[in-house]
Amino acid sequence: MSATTAVRTTPAAHRMRGLGALIASEFRLFLREAGSVVFALLFPAVLVVGVGYALPGMRDPIEGMGQPWDGHLAIHLYIPIALSLAVATVALSTLPTQIVTARELGVLRRISTTPMRPQGVLIAQVVVNLVTLVAASLLALTVGSLAFGIPAPQNPALAAVAFLLGAAATAGIGLLIGALVRKASAAGGIGMLIYFPMLFFAGMWTPGPLMPDAVAAIARFTPLGALSQALSEAWFTGEFPALQMVVMAAYIAVLYPLAAKLFRWQ
Amino acid sequence: MSIVVQVENLQKSYGTKTAVADVSFAVERGEIFGILGRNGAGKTTTVETLAGLRRADAGSLSVLGIDPRKDPQAIRAVLGVQLQEARLPAKITVIEALELFASFYPDPADPEVLIGMLGLTEHRGKQFAKLSGGLKQRLSIALALVGNPQVAVLDELTTGLDPQARRDVWDLVERVRDSGVTIILVTHFMDEAERLCDRLVVIDEGRVVAAGSPKELIRGGSDERTFRMRLPESTADPIDLIESLTDVHTVAIVDDEVEVTGTTHVLPAVILALAEAGVVPDEIRTMTRTLEDVFVDVTGHPAEEELAA
Numbered sequence: 126m127s128a129t130t131a132v133r134t135t136p137a138a139h140r141m142r143g144l145g146a147l148i149a150s151e152f153r154l155f156l157r158e159a160g161s162v163v164f165a166l167l168f169p170a171v172l173v174v175g176v177g178y179a180l181p182g183m184r185d186p187i188e189g190m191g192q193p194w195d196g197h198l199a200i201h202l203y204i205p206i207a208l209s210l211a212v213a214t215v216a217l218s219t220l221p222t223q224i225v226t227a228r229e230l231g232v233l234r235r236i237s238t239t240p241m242r243p244q245g246v247l248i249a250q251v252v253v254n255l256v257t258l259v260a261a262s263l264l265a266l267t268v269g270s271l272a273f274g275i276p277a278p279q280n281p282a283l284a285a286v287a288f289l290l291g292a293a294a295t296a297g298i299g300l301l302i303g304a305l306v307r308k309a310s311a312a313g314g315i316g317m318l319i320y321f322p323m324l325f326f327a328g329m330w331t332p333g334p335l336m337p338d339a340v341a342a343i344a345r346f347t348p349l350g351a352l353s354q355a356l357s358e359a360w361f362t363g364e365f366p367a368l369q370m371v372v373m374a375a376y377i378a379v380l381y382p383l384a385a386k387l388f389r390w391q
Numbered sequence: 392m393s394i395v396v397q398v399e400n401l402q403k404s405y406g407t408k409t410a411v412a413d414v415s416f417a418v419e420r421g422e423i424f425g426i427l428g429r430n431g432a433g434k435t436t437t438v439e440t441l442a443g444l445r446r447a448d449a450g451s452l453s454v455l456g457i458d459p460r461k462d463p464q465a466i467r468a469v470l471g472v473q474l475q476e477a478r479l480p481a482k483i484t485v486i487e488a489l490e491l492f493a494s495f496y497p498d499p500a501d502p503e504v505l506i507g508m509l510g511l512t513e514h515r516g517k518q519f520a521k522l523s524g525g526l527k528q529r530l531s532i533a534l535a536l537v538g539n540p541q542v543a544v545l546d547e548l549t550t551g552l553d554p555q556a557r558r559d560v561w562d563l564v565e566r567v568r569d570s571g572v573t574i575i576l577v578t579h580f581m582d583e584a585e586r587l588c589d590r591l592v593v594i595d596e597g598r599v600v601a602a603g604s605p606k607e608l609i610r611g612g613s614d615e616r617t618f619r620m621r622l623p624e625s626t627a628d629p630i631d632l633i634e635s636l637t638d639v640h641t642v643a644i645v646d647d648e649v650e651v652t653g654t655t656h657v658l659p660a661v662i663l664a665l666a667e668a669g670v671v672p673d674e675i676r677t678m679t680r681t682l683e684d685v686f687v688d689v690t691g692h693p694a695e696e697e698l699a700a
Contacts, residue, residue: 143494150483150491157482231477238442238472239538240464241495 144245151223151249155257165219165257169211169265176203177273184273190334193361200273202333205356207269208288209327209349211261215254216295217302217316217323223250224303225312234391243390251296258292278356279363287359287370291352294373295323297380298348304388326350333357345369348376395420395542395573396441401450403436410436412597414450418542423564423574425584425591427686433597434577435475438544441575442472455541468497471540471572473531475547481520485511485530488519489537496538505533508570509563525556532563536572543567546577561587585609585682595690608685615640616657617678619648622670629670636660650678 156162177183177200187194187202194202224247227233233243269275278284298319306312326344328336336344344350351369358366396418403411411433418424426434439445441454443463452459459466479488489502506515509529514522522530528548535543545564549557564587568574578584584591585605593601593608601608622629630649633642638660639653651661658677665672 142497143491146491146494150487153487154480154482226480230480231474232480234444235474235477235479235534236495237444238467238470238474239492239495240467240497 141242141245141248143241144248147241147245148249148252151246151253152256155219155223155253161219161222165211165214165254166261166264168214169207169261170268172210173200173203173207173265173269173275174272176200177269194334197276197361198273200269201275202328202335204266204269204275204360205353206324206328206332207265208262208356209291209353210324210329211258211265212288212292212295212352213320213323213327213349214261215258216292216299217320218299218313219257220250220254220296221299221302221306221312221316222309223254224300225306226309228389228391229307229309231391237390254296255292262288276360278360280359283363283365284356284359287352287355287366287373290370290373290377291348291355294348294376294380295352297376297384300384301380301387304384323347323349327353346372348373393420394418395455396424396575397451397453398437398441399451401437401440401452402448403433403440403445404448409597411440411447414592414594414597414599416592416599416602418573418575419590420541420573421568421571422589423568423576423587425588426575426577426594427579427581427584427588427591427682428594429579429690429692432579432594434579434594435546437594438472438546438575438577441466442470442544443467468538469540469542471535471538471543473535473543473545473548475550475577477531478527479519479530482518484516484518485522486515488530489533492534492537498539500537500539502533502537505536508566509533510559523556524552525559528552528556528560529563532560532567536567540572542573542575544575544577548576548578549580549583557583581682581686593686593689600689601685605682609680609682614655615652616655617650617652618658618661619645619650619676619678620661620672621648621674622672629665629668632664632668633661636664 183200184198187197187199189195227246227250233246236243236246266275299316302312302315306315326340326347327349328344331337331340341350341354345354345368351372355366355369355373358364358369394417398417399415401411401414402409414433414437416424416426426437428434436445440447441452441459443459443466446460454466455469457465457469483491486502486506489505493499493502506512509532511526511529511533514526517526519527519530532545532548535545548564549560552560561583564574564576576584576587588605590604591602591608592599603611630642633639633649633651636653638657639651640657641652643650651657653660658675662672662675
């Protein structure tokens with residue numbers, strides 16, 4: 126065999142040449158889907174405004190619930206829920222649908238023939254969804270504080286860490302769907318099948334202290350329930366929700382290696 | 392002519408199923424090289440191993456001196472690939488797709504130049520889902536060329552296109568070749584291979600069963616010639632006369648015509664004999680062999696079989 130004069134493998138950085146352009150492209154494509162923009166970006170703010178104005182008593186101060194609730198407006202209980210909703214929407218709906226669509230169309234395979242690696246598509250999709258999530262959450266908080274004087278969290282750093290941990294844990298489920306499901310339509314359906322029970326455990330229908338203890342005890346072992354409870358602590362008591370933080374970290378530790386192992390690029 | 396792609400004794404199996412049993416060929420710089428075969432013959436697997444998308448089990452591969460197994464990343468920068476059935480996101484526009492793919496390469500072509508060359512100028516702002524089949528294929532070719540490759544693989548380019556769009560795409564492929572890009576054309580269409588390829592291999596059940604230029608293959612099959620003629624109604628049955636000639640192998644009546652096969656001299660011999668007997672045919676047609684006939688000869692089945700599948 127003759128010696129080859131091949132150009133040796135380029136540094137890893139070159140494999141992601143064009144990643145910026147790929148992220149920009151994913152953003153443009155995301156913004157062209159009016160449905161997902163409204164759903165992912167505006168829904169949490171709409172929930173806060175809708176619940177605050179449409180349900181009776183939501184703008185009245187809470188009495189007789191004990192600390193830390195008394196003195197807050199009832200709508201304030203929806204802060205952790207609106208943020209959990211923002212997480213669930215991108216993590217269980219937008220992200221897995223985008224991943225499965227890219228594979229179903231053959232985009233991942235097509236990209237594999239260029240110097241860009243198909244992992245770049247996943248990175249771009251995660252970035253787009255993360256930015257969307259942060260924007261949707263800030264929008265909900267801003268609208269909420271303007272309309273109903275939503276307070277700042279007792280422990281902002283804890284709130285931020287809990288939020289990112291919960292987002293990552295829930296996205297683990299989305300990534301697992303993205304790894305396993307073949308059809309984009311099926312991915313959306315399965316995502317929705319998980320979405321509503323998750324919102325139930327996050328307290329969508331039984332906010333804050335209204336959630337029965339038995340349900341809350343189960344909820345804290347689900348990623349979105351743990352997130353909602355952890356945010357509640359960070360916002361209203363400032364105490365460290367150790368169990369919920371461990372639960373979210375455990376989901377990440379299990380789901381990510383599993384999704385990576387099961388993921389198919391074509 | 393220098394060799395730009397060399398494949399020797401390539402083998403690839405998926406589990407117990409052998410996709411490629413033994414494929415060898417060499418592609419010269421500046422030609423359109425065809426890989427012809429039915430679906431499932433091993434064509435796509437062959438080019439996917441070339442492109443570094445799959446790993447060959449055995450054999451040697453070289454694309455511009457690079458072994459795709461040792462350095463798949465280097466292959467991707469120099470080889471343009473148009474994949475069968477790879478689509479783009481529905482809402483990406485022509486120019487956006489080209490600019491995006493250009494950003495992946497160290498030394499890309501100018502997307503605007505490609506858009507002009509492939510006749511996409513008036514469609515540059517159109518979204519992928521709104522392009523016709525022919526325009527999608529043109530964009531697909533443009534994407535295969537956007538990295539300024541020396542070699543481009545085009546896989547099943549014209550499947551599903553109407554006849555006019557097919558001819559347009561063929562013209563484009565020739566134009567791309569004329570611009571200096573070596574092209575490996577994967578197809579199951581005989582007419583496409585016959586029209587476009589400078590040289591080709593026919594692959595069947597994972598093996599090369601024929602190789603050469605379309606002309607060589609068509610000529611090389613046998614020295615037998617065939618023609619059909621229509622004789623005047625009044626003529627007495629001339630079959631015995633024709634059959635008695637030494638240059639004639641067979642005579643048959645097909646659709647009111649007399650079909651004669653024989654040596655390379657069969658046509659003048661028959662015409663002369665008929666003329667001597669006072670018979671002048673109303674019409675004579677020589678039956679030209681096509682690549683299709685060659686394909687049936689070397690594989691034992693018609694090429695279009697898989698279309699039903």
